[in-house]
Amino acid sequence: MKRTIFVASLLALGVTAAIAQSNVVEQRQQLMKEMGAQTRPIGAMLRGQEPFDLAKVQAGLKVFAENSQKAQSLWPESSKDAPKTDALPAIWQNKAKFESIMTELHQDAQTAMSAIKDEASFKAQMPQVLQNCGACHNDFRKKSS
Numbered sequence: 001m002k003r004t005i006f007v008a009s010l011l012a013l014g015v016t017a018a019i020a021q022s023n024v025v026e027q028r029q030q031l032m033k034e035m036g037a038q039t040r041p042i043g044a045m046l047r048g049q050e051p052f053d054l055a056k057v058q059a060g061l062k063v064f065a066e067n068s069q070k071a072q073s074l075w076p077e078s079s080k081d082a083p084k085t086d087a088l089p090a091i092w093q094n095k096a097k098f099e100s101i102m103t104e105l106h107q108d109a110q111t112a113m114s115a116i117k118d119e120a121s122f123k124a125q126m127p128q129v130l131q132n133c134g135a136c137h138n139d140f141r142k143k144s145s
């Protein structure tokens with residue numbers, strides 16, 4: 001009897017851990033998706049394919065600043081082998097570098113929020129913010145096939 005209860009609670013614990021694991025993966029992917037959605041109009045403005053729009057740029061920077069901060073804590077080692085993640089094991093081999101790029105994105109986005117006032121300052125400042133996305137994805141995210 002005791003044994004059955006013990007096994008049942010172990011199973012329950014396992015299920016809870018699996019749910020927690022898939023939640024952090026979903027949460028961080030959601031934060032990333034929101035940032036990805038902001039890079040579309042911003043990229044088009046950088047290439048001159050869309051007219052410069054300061055309000056859209058500032059809204060995008062706010063998402064980068066907030067989401068990079070929220071995402072900082074969503075990489076527990078237990079999520080390394082989660083089935084649906086594109087996160088590479090390199091994150092947990094070099095956590096300091098990974099976290100520093102995330103912090104860099106947060107800081108660069110905040111700096112750009114006060115520095116960008118017009119199209120010229122947008123073109124000067126924005127690439128610095130966006131290069132953090134690629135810098136991290138290169139080392140720490142599975143290449144999409």
Ligand code: HEC
Nearest residue numbers: 029032033035036085086087101102105132133136140141
């Ligand atoms: C410090 C590292 C890091 C930074 C900085 C970063 N990303 Fe990511 N990104 C990742 C990782 C790792 C994944 C894979 C997450 C997963 O699947 O668990 C990812 C996934 C994504 C995805 C796919 C989400 C999905 O599953 O649908 C998009 C889109 C994305 N990132 C956009 C961005 C943009 C845009 C920026 C910059 C504004 C950015 N990322 C900055 C590490 C980073």
